[in-house]
Amino acid sequence: MTRRAALVGLGAMALAGCQTTGSNPRLQAASSAPPAPVIDPYYLQMYAAMPQERFPLPAVDLRRVDPMYFRQVVSYPTRERPGTLVVDTPNRFLYLVMENGQALRYGVGIGRAGFDWGGRARIAYKRAWPRWTPPAEMIARQPELEPYRNGMEPGLDNPLGARALYIFEGNRDTIYRIHGTMEYWTIGKAVSSGCVRLINQDVIDLAARVPNNTPIVVLQGNEGIA
Structure with a gap:
């Protein structure tokens, strides 16, 4: 060579x-590498931006929410009458009972220690874009909340979100609320201070469907279907 x-x-x-x-x-x-998940346009529309709200809501990034927690109609045989709300605390669901053994199901987040009240109550009233007033014991634990002792103005940063439903046991305020949250990635988790939180788009939908004095049942353990 x-x-x-x-x-x-x-x-x-x-x-x-x-x-x-x-x-x-x-x-x-x-x-x-697995392809990016394809989100059904039906859900993209369901959780789209809501510019018509008093405080315009951005769209939800559904890639950060488990699809099992998207709002949907499911089979739900129960002895509760239609129109009743059922909070399934262990499984992180809220059901609005419908006719014919069905329910409209919403994913929820709960308190870190669990929604520690259970039983039967009612939704005494509802508020759109409510003020939030932290209880004194919460301020004692979190002194940084002192500026809000007399209430926080409504808005996107308000912990109660776009709507709040106030839970009363008879005429007694339980201090628990069903409310919205901007932190939609926390749905399905135990992270709040005790209330039941929904995606803002979901709590707006729920509040429009239920009147004052709607009965609510909160399941804490293995009670099963109400």
Whole structure:
């Protein structure tokens, strides 16, 4: 072999070493990565921006919410009469009982220690874009809340969100609320201070469906279907 031929051969080998091959592990990892989830347009519309609200709501990034917690009609045989709200605390669902063994189901978040009240009560009244007043014991635990002792003005940063439904046991305020949240990624988790939180778009929908004095049942353990 001549020196020229040897140099040509080495150059060809060098060029071959720069070529992309199917054995490149980085490319293999990229090609095997799962595709981004495709969100049903039905749900994209359900959780779209709501610019008509007093404080315009942005769209929900549904990639950060487990689809099982999207608002949906489900089979729900129960002894409760239609129109009743049932909070299934362990499973993080709120049901609005409908006719024919069905219910409209919403995903919820609950308190870190669990929604520690259970039983039967009623929705005494509702408020759109309510003020939030932290209880004195909460302020004692979180002194940074002192500026809101007399209430926080409504808005996107208000912990009660776009709507609040106030739970009373007889004529006694239980201090618990069903309310909206901007932190939609917390739905299905135990993170709040004790109330039942829904995606703002969901709590707006719920508040429009239930009148004052709607009965509510809060299930705490393994009571099963009400």
